[in-house]
Amino acid sequence: MPKDGGIGASTTRREDVRFLTGKGKYTADINAFGQVSAIFVRSTVANGVIKSIDTSAAESMPGVLAVFTGEDFADVGGNPAGWLINSRDGEPMKEPKRPVLAHGKVRHVGDAYAAVIAETEQQARDAAEEIIADIEELPAIVDMAAALAGDSYVHDEIETNQCFDWGWIEDNRAATDEAIKNAPHVTTLELINNRLVPNAMEPRASIGTYDAAGDSYLLQTTSQNPHLTRLLISAFVMGIPENKLTVIAPDVGGGFGSKIYHYGEEALVLAAAKKVGRPVKWVADRSESFLSDAHGRDHVTKIELACEKDGTFIAFRTETLANVGAYLSNFSTATPTFLHGTLMAGNYTVPNVYVNLKAVFTNTAPVDAYRGAGRPEATYSIERVIDMAARELGMDPIEIRRKNFIKPDQFPFASAAGLEYDSGNYDALMDKMEAMVDRKAFEERRKASEAKGMLRGLGINAYVEACGIAPSNLVGVLGSRVGLYDAATVRVNATGNLSVMVGAHSHGQGHETVFPQIVGDMLGIDPASVDIVHGDTSKIPFGMGTYGSRSLAVCGSAVVRATEKIIAKAKKIAAHMLEASADDLDFTDGQFAVKGTDKSVSFGEVALKAYIPHNYPLEDIEPGLEETAFYDPANFTYPSGAYACEVEVDPETGKVTVERFTACDDFGNVMNPMIVSGQVHGGVVQGIGQALLENTTYDENGQLLSASYMDYVMPRADDLPFIAVDHADGTPCTHNPLGAKGCGEGGAIGSPPTVVNAVIDALQSGGKNVTHIDMPLTPARVWAAMNNA
Amino acid sequence: MYAFEIERPSTIADAVKALKDEDAQALGGGQTLIPTLKARLAMPSALVSLSGIGEMQGVCIGDDGAVCVGGATNHATVAKETASSFPGLSGLAGNIGDPAVRNRGTVGGSLANNDPSACYPAAALGSGATIITNAREIAADDYFQGMFETALDEGEVITEVRFPVPEKSHYEKFVQPASRFALVGVFVAKYADGVRVAVTGASENGVFRWSEAEAALSTDFSASALDGLSVSADGMIADLHGSSEYRAHLVKVMTGRAVTAAS
Structure with missing residues (x-):
């Protein structure tokens, strides 16, 4: 059981007091x-x-x-x-x-x-x-294929609209081509990952x-x-x-990236x-x-899945055009490449993967990372084509995934797309999800829907993503021009309370609550005596901020390292106070105690001594109690999930209603389950928005037609079901001190294909020969697909 | 927004007088006009607010049994006050926009603007309402003259709308998912002398009556009476949210559902 307010406790968010009472201070308020x-x-x-x-x-x-x-x-x-x-x-x-x-x-x-x-x-x-x-x-250059074929340019000086033509992994290209050529079954799907406006x-x-x-x-x-x-x-x-x-x-x-x-x-x-x-x-x-604002997504992809007749995957191959808009935004070249191509093996032991991606300039707003950033695009392509392959092969969508899952004893696992997944248990997630969904009763629910004249579908999805960005050495090799460590300074004040200066920036994530939980837990003190300072470069150490689900995995680890330094120094001071050797001290529940005796001093007493260093070994120990740590992760973290969605489709109007949604995630060790659930809820809602509602549309003149809330559809409460989430019993990250994996993006990564798979399942159950509809699956698009089929 | 004067008359006569100024504009609930001003898409010299005019407020039953709604009455009030006297109208008013919209937007403002996707034009046309202004009475069949076009003259104010109460009625709306205006909305009303069917959201000419459905439903007031009928996609709106074919299809679906739900 977690300690009161410590690691693992669902502490309510202290920042919500000001947010929910209108006391937040935003830039426009200044x-x-x-x-x-x-x-x-x-x-x-x-x-x-x-x-x-x-x-x-x-x-x-x-x-x-x-x-x-x-x-x-x-x-x-x-x-x-x-x-x-x-x-x-x-x-x-x-x-x-x-x-x-x-x-x-x-x-x-x-x-x-x-x-x-x-x-x-x-x-x-x-x-x-x-x-x-x-x-x-x-004339406006809007369509990507036309941009590549044409002879007028967004930037005249480069005499092309192609930013780059990237292959991942180029050395695997020939083997992948060969494997697909010789495969017993190949499923091909052309799809669009729709452009989104972040709308913070x-x-x-x-x-x-x-x-x-x-x-x-x-x-x-x-x-x-x-x-x-x-x-x-x-x-x-x-x-x-x-x-x-x-x-x-x-x-x-x-922010969501923007x-x-x-x-x-x-x-x-x-x-x-x-x-x-x-x-x-x-x-x-x-x-x-x-x-x-920088928009998100906007990929046009052809994906092929080659497999044996029994559903064993042989190869994934994709060709993608990625829109970067009119200018390169800061992360825009990383998002479609190293945050996308590297995930194209998914949760699977597939031996061959090859990704070709051309980034294209167009006369549209810049496109960059948006919640998930490349990984939703990868997951969508993979998980849609797997669903289609299962249907073609007459296999159950869960069975085909399980058949190809990386098994728990195979970790660490070197994926065919070049990443080393440190931990995971995809079958356990699928087991849990199946139990929560009560799949056996699905047919009953389908019959009940049909009795109302509705079609019901069940969509399944598995995802793995790479976040907690990122190991600087690795991303340096991959083209990053910055390091991606983070930093924290833990300042123990004289009377024992703490100020923790962090490089991460909270814009909804709950850092002000969770980082004190960690520090309080480590020091055996009340987290309420710890405050977070963030957002001001004159006060905080040089950290890289918050995106890519990195705050906890990277900056949280820096907080741990700095706190460990505090404990080490405090122990020396305590040893002096107790006239004992530091090696003979235990530190538990905020007390330094000499082993085997009842002699002890509290953390607060040590802090006071550090700032009032009378009778203090100044020749050995500096006064004060303040430590900084920079933390550079050894690897990405690899959260994973098994998702399910049930929809009803109105066959007369094409309207899709999400009836049930289940998200089982593995985020490793969870610091605050309530906040993590909130992250999943938010991500899933954005994913449902992408799948069903959000319709960024430029016309041929480059005018944004969906440029206001009168036309751009944001998800609202009545568009959404109750979302059942579970993230207990994760497999800990093996390389950071918290064992934590990033949780900010999984919901947005895992949900879009789940929803689309469910709609296709519903239409197929109603005898409609529809195998794919591009997002967003608006009523008009679903109706058109049903009636052209 | 550009700067403008604001007038708050307390009588219809004063409002009409204030609106004689060139570039003065009537302000109902402001649900369309205020966003337009914020985007600097209109530049009136003065706004004449109608919301303080007592004689344009409220709902009553006329001598002929019609539901009479003051032109400045907001949707929430209409929804509440007509719940038993005219459930079809009450249901329509109670599903416009969201609570904030319903507590500001007015029946007169909606009808004067005649947005092709607004709900109230369907109720007015579908019930054969009479639009009463400071100057005259206009039958709904003569009032709606196309997208954002009405029979109103410059400076003319809708003071009241009289809705004849049908035996049965219902408004079925398929919402445009962003604005929640009607992608297609159909108001069906059964009177002793026949059925009226008014469609909003669908046509490039604004609200219209679907006469074939009226004829069929006047003989047999059931959804199955629509079997075999269809609506042409010609002249239907096509936009981000649906093709003209889709809207034409929805007209029939929504009409059938409105008939089934009518009470």
């Missing part, structure tokens, strides 16, 4: 003294040459302090891609400059080409309308402040990783030394603050979010 407002002028065409921009009328409008265009940033650096991907022929990827403001050309609807700084937002908006831009519209509840916002006396800058911004943002601005875009730039990400209302990245608006408010000598604030409206 009003700096003397602040002025920035408004961006964004392209209404997808592709165009900027002939001229006349700002004179705007500059003379009331309250206007400055107007910026791309020309003002021509000499500063571009916003870089964080991963260098090489094409199959060894050529490095194409990296056209991504400027602060569009310069020369606008490349997507929403591409900002000017900004107005005025005393008030209203004045800035009025002046923005007076900017006269002569933009010669060019809080839109992006930034406030830039410049202090002329110190020649220093402050950026308050909606970021998942303030240190990374500072590094990008300092080292690449603006050249401000890190010691002259503080980045603070206060409360952040959701707030990992540095955006031009952040650089603009800093430059503007210096120019006008006042703090400059920008808050995106929802329309700007739709048009300018």
Whole structure:
């Protein structure tokens, strides 16, 4: 049993007190003294040459302090891609400059080409309308295949729309081709992984402040990783030394990946603050979010599964076009490659895997990591084609998966896609899921649905993913331009309470609750006496932030390491206080005790001694009690899951209703089961949204048709079932001190194919010859599929 | 939003007078107009709020038995006040948008805007309602003139809507999943002298009566009476959420379900 509030306890989230009472402090809630407002002028065409921009009328409008265009940033650096991907022929990827403001050309609807700084937002908006831009519209490059075939380019200087042509693993290509050629059965599926708009509840916002006396800058911004943002601005875009730039990400209302990245608006408010000598604030409206936040997914894939007649897998081979949009966002080249191709062996012992992926520039918003980031795309392709193969072979969808699962005694397992899975038990997850679903009673439920005139389907899925990113040495080999460790400083204050400064950033994850659970558990003290400090580069050690389900596995491990250092030092101090050897001390429940005696001192007494070092061995031990640890993981963590979904389909309208959803996950050791359940719920909801609802659509002119909530369908409570989750009894991660695997993305990775498999099962049960429908499975699409079949 | 003046008249006469100003615009519940202003897509010099006009509020039963709804009455009030007198109308009003929308949006605002996907036009046309303005009475059959087009003149205000009460009625809505407006909504009402069927959400010309279904249902008020009928996809809306063929198909499905559910 977990200790009160320690590791494994479902402690309620302390941060919710402020979030649920309206006391959260978000960037838009901050009003700096003397602040002025920035408004961006964004392209209404997808592709165009900027002939001229006349700002004179705007500059003379009331309250206007400055107007910026791309020309003002021509000499500063571009916003870089964080991963260098090489094409199959060894050529490095194409990296056209991504400027602060569009310069020369606008490349997507929403591409900002000017900004107005005025005393008030209203004045800035009025002046923005007076900017006269002569933009010669060019035909939009929207469709990826057409982009590759055509002779007009999003970036003229690279003379192609192909960013790279990547093979994984290129050395396995011939063997995989050969295996597929000779296979007794090959199932082929062409599918689309639909583009998603992240839609964090809080839109992006930034406030830039410049202090002329110190020649220093402050950026308050909606970021998942303030240190990374500072590094990008300092080292690449603006050249401000890190010691002259503080980045603070206060409360952040959701990110889902979209707030990992540095955006031009952040650089603009800093430059503007210096120019006008006042703090400059920008808050995106929802329309700007739709048009300018980095989107997610957007793959077009052909996947082949070769297998024996008995369902034994021989090979997976995929060809994918991945949309990167108009510019390379910071993680955009890693997401479709090393977060996608490396997972293409799934949970299976399949011996041959080959992935070919071409990244394509188009006149659309940049596409980057969105909850799951590459792994949902891999899982969707694999698990859809497996379902189709099972149907073709007349096999049960669970049986075919079990037949190919990596077995518990095979771990650590080197997958055919190049990763070493450290632990897992996929059969146990499937056992648990089957029991929770009560599959035997499914036929009864199907009959009950049919009696109402509805079709009922059961969808099955298994997933494994790689998260807790990431081992720096490995990702360095794979093209990463940064390290992916994290860091924590544990500061024991004089009276025994603690401040823990972490590199991870909480924007909904519950760090303020869970990290104290770990520290409190290790020190045998009340977690309520531990507070987390995060989000401020002037206070926290250099950590890489929160994404890729890394906070606990990487930063949590740094917290453990720093706390271990605290215990080691405290033990020395205690030994002095007890006039004993440190080796003779036990540390349990917050007490240092001399073995075999009743002599002891509490952790609090030791802390006080460290800060009031009277009668203290200063020649041997420094005063104070504060330790920092950087933690770089030895491997990814590999959470896995077995999911099931039951749907009803209305055969008259095509409407799909999710009736039941079951998620059995292996997240290794779980620190706070309640928070983990919440993560699964949220991920599953986003996955159901992708599968059934979210329909990002650009027309042939590059206009985003689904650019508001009147057309973009976010999942709502009445779209969703009760979600049954279980994540007990996981197989611990073998290489981090907590034994924990990341839990933030599994739900979004595992759920889309589960839902689609269920819909296909329902349609097949109703005698409809439908084998695949592309997401989102809207009523209209399902109806069309039923009636064209 | 651009700056504008706001007028809050307390009588219909004052509202009509205020609306004589060029570029003045009537404000009902603001469920369409306010988002439009926020997006800077409209630039009225003044908004004339109708919500403070007592004589345009509330629901009563007229001498002829019709349900009379003040033009500035919100949907939640209509849903509550007509629950026993006109369940079909009450059900329609109670399923518009969400509680926030239903407590702000008004029947007059909805009918004056005549959004092709709004619910109220189906109720008005489907029950043969009379639209009463500050100047005249307009039969529903003459009122709806196409997408966002009505018989209203500039500055004319809907003060009241009179809905004849049917023997049976029901509104069946298949929602557009994002906006929750009607992708297709069908109001069916059975009167002593025949059945009316009004369809919203489907047509590029806005709400319309499906006369073939009316004829069939007037003879046999059951879903099976629709067997063999079909709706042409010509002129139906096609967008992200459904093709014209899909909408035409849904018209029949929703009509059948409305008939079955009518009470």
